[in-house]
Amino acid sequence: MPSTGEQMAPRIAVDAMGGDFGPQVVVPGAVDAAREGIAVTLVGDEERINAELAKLNTGGLDISVVHATQVVEMDDKPADALRRKRDSSIQVACRLVKDGGADGVVSAGNSGATVACGMFVLGRIKGVLRPALAGIMPTEKTPVVLIDVGANVDSKPQHLFQFGLMADVLARYVLGVDNPSVGILSIGEEEGKGNATVRESFDLLRESNLRFIGNVEGRDIFTGDVDVVVCDGFVGNVALKLSEGLAKSMSSLLRKELTASWLSKLGALLSLRAFKRFKKLVDYAEYGGAPLLGLKGVVIVAHGKSNELAVANCIRMAATSVRNRTHEHLAEGLAAHKDITGRNGRSDKDAA
Amino acid sequence: MPSTGEQMAPRIAVDAMGGDFGPQVVVPGAVDAAREGIAVTLVGDEERINAELAKLNTGGLDISVVHATQVVEMDDKPADALRRKRDSSIQVACRLVKDGGADGVVSAGNSGATVACGMFVLGRIKGVLRPALAGIMPTEKTPVVLIDVGANVDSKPQHLFQFGLMADVLARYVLGVDNPSVGILSIGEEEGKGNATVRESFDLLRESNLRFIGNVEGRDIFTGDVDVVVCDGFVGNVALKLSEGLAKSMSSLLRKELTASWLSKLGALLSLRAFKRFKKLVDYAEYGGAPLLGLKGVVIVAHGKSNELAVANCIRMAATSVRNRTHEHLAEGLAAHKDITGRNGRSDKDAA
CATH class of the missing domain: 3.40.718.10 (Isopropylmalate Dehydrogenase)
Incomplete structure (x- = not known):
């Protein structure tokens, strides 16, 4: 059952392999966020993730691990990451959201690949012409x-x-x-x-x-x-x-x-x-994350240089986004302005 | 006779009314530049310019004053400045260059109007599709x-x-x-x-x-x-x-x-x-000026907030540009790449 973001704690899938520093920064950042009552699923090389978890006090925290065999490198082309690395941590994390196993994704990995996976795996909210990355x-x-x-x-x-x-x-x-x-x-x-x-x-x-x-x-x-x-x-x-x-x-x-x-x-x-x-x-670590808006699911693109604080902040932001039903408000806002957006015969089909 | 920039000192026409601080900053800045052997023509309200000059030691300097009855305000639209303020300090300064009475113009006034006056009064070098402002x-x-x-x-x-x-x-x-x-x-x-x-x-x-x-x-x-x-x-x-x-x-x-x-x-x-x-x-005062490239004459757009140092620097830059025959080199550079620029049937006539 997907968590609805109403009674249950939001569950955020975190690309544990992403970012310039990988699991040794992402895992502690995720654990910090979990300490505030956010359920976290760490996606990536199980062995390396567990090794990092073993260094930390995780008693009583809702942290799970999902194994992924591939990693998208920083210089991989987004299209290649999509097609050739179907079992990459970022793509597996997005599929978790798609399948209801998580409510949102955070990745500090290759941002082009994260955007591409988000768009391809999750799809757009009805009425959205083009998803967009919001820098904070x-x-x-x-x-x-x-x-x-x-x-x-x-x-x-x-x-x-x-x-x-x-x-x-x-x-x-x-x-x-x-x-x-x-x-x-x-x-x-x-x-x-x-x-x-x-x-x-x-x-x-x-x-x-x-x-x-x-x-x-x-x-x-x-x-x-x-x-x-x-x-x-x-x-x-x-x-x-x-x-x-x-x-x-x-x-x-x-x-x-x-x-x-x-x-x-x-x-x-x-x-x-x-x-x-x-x-x-x-x-930037204070904010650190750029939400990708317009998809059927929360996606936060974290900075490649994210430290633990930045990772934790991105997970917090994803959880807030889920809790406050941002996607419903987004759909409402788009529907309310359908007449303006649809002018000149433009529609969903117009998107790239 | 126009000064050729070869033997004679370059003569720079300076819009004395321009910038947030007007003559009380522009005139001392111009005098500083004149002390380095640059000939300066101050354009604007003769009385106000002379009042500022009287405060300074200008003995032996090549400084002249040309009266202009109008001033372009910072919020004037460029097109209006062109049509309705033909006797504005910036337009008179540009005409001085056009008529050979000066080699270059410096203005810290309304930058849109300066660009418009430069383009309209001086015209483009042969082969230039669009003049451009170079920020340094x-x-x-x-x-x-x-x-x-x-x-x-x-x-x-x-x-x-x-x-x-x-x-x-x-x-x-x-x-x-x-x-x-x-x-x-x-x-x-x-x-x-x-x-x-x-x-x-x-x-x-x-x-x-x-x-x-x-x-x-x-x-x-x-x-x-x-x-x-x-x-x-x-x-x-x-x-x-x-x-x-x-x-x-x-x-x-x-x-x-x-x-x-x-x-x-x-x-x-x-x-x-x-x-x-x-x-x-x-x-920015250290550089302070954006040359408008591609015109038949040197035009430097100074920052509205220019202080004396910035004004002096802009005049120096204009003089260097004249001395080093930048315009001839520019025309040569354009001519050497005519085949690339002219591709797809584009030519001078294509400019806005």
Whole structure:
């Protein structure tokens, strides 16, 4: 029997082989999440998983292990992972959800393969044109959802419109934002700025029941003044990786300067607590996961560099998503805007 | 007689009314540049310019003033600025170049209007499909040129290809990079990743005589390992503004943390020199200007928030561009790749 997410604890299937560090980081992260009452199924090389579990105190926790003989490598092509590695940990984890053995999947493995397996194995919610990856990024205030961060390129206005609908549901029911504001990423604040796709999407979003605030610019993403930022997956992926790269470069420059003299070293030592808090704020591990929205099941794509905290956070996020019936709200939101999405004769069949 | 940039000092027309701070910042910045032997023509409200000049020691400097009765405001639409403000400081400055009274223009004013005036008044170099704005950004090593950062949206592969050619010339003859590496911004390192336009542009760039290194990702921009990054103006503008916003947010978070306790305050005080050096590295004022490439004349779009140093740097950059005959090299580069650019029957007439 599938757990319904109502009375029973949500059960999350975790790709134990995924990520740059594999079972030795994923397993302890999953155990941390299990300590909070989440049921966890670890999928992958049984022997290696059990070896990691043996190092930890798992008494009384609802943890099961499902063996998978294959592993998707970071440089495997998504299509190859799908076809040639049917018994890979990520594909087995997705099938668990499909078959009712789990409510959601978390993987820190090859993200292209995770997206492909999620789409292929679980399938789309009725009405969804294209599933989208929602990046959750830290800001000066509350986190911002950037959608899409790489599941789609060359998106059409109807796709961008639905990304906004889906991220609104995510912000409400997973991040706990009351009446989230939604903007569309453009290159000027005024209406009419941007490229052809953005201008058309602007019109669709304005007609919806979302709290649409119009165009937002690159500089507005990190202020925390907007809850959801809609964009094509090409732009979103560039933005996500650029932010990551810039934060890393800034930190490394600062470290270099601070260790350049004994005086600055002493200063840095005295300010250590402040730096730690700062690092925490800019650290992706705090959020770490990008939900893939629009599928019949919860899929969270964790960062390849995820540490234990990030893995645990992703599992928590998946559980919250299940508990708060995000998928039902998503289907409702899509159904309520069917007239806007279906315009110009576009329908489900239009999806890639 | 126009100065040829060979024997005579280059003469740069400076929009004295532009930028968030107007003449009181632009005039001292221009005077600093003039002290290095650059001839400067300040364009704008004669009375205000002279009042600022009177505060400074300008003896022996080649500084002239040309009166303009109008000013383009930051929120004026580019088209309106062109049609209704024919005697604006930026338009008069561009006409000076057109008529041979100056070799280049620098403006920190409304950037859309500056781009529009540059294109309309100066016109394109033969063979240029679309002029492009080259953002010059600090990295961990030498600066990187990101092109286009907002002059064009919905660019076609031939446009992106030419952006690469033009930025290569900029990197060589203005930034002094020997044999610059050129990448195309995409969402995966492997060939074949990206959207349709990027994939086509990849093929064109590979055929050129540029040192093309293939796809680069958002995270590669700030490492300093690539000299030129080619992208559509929508993506580039988002990237530029996002970087600016993120750097600002990170600095403000850090400041907040460092002043949260007396201990961290003391630490920050001891590390002050390190922070100043760090700030200088991430500070756009050090570069401050985005050259608009592909026009019959040098146009540098300075940041609206430019301080004196940034204004002076932009004037220096314009002068270097004139001295090193960037435009001739640009025309040569375009002519050498005519067969690639002209493919599919595309030509000059194809430009927007």
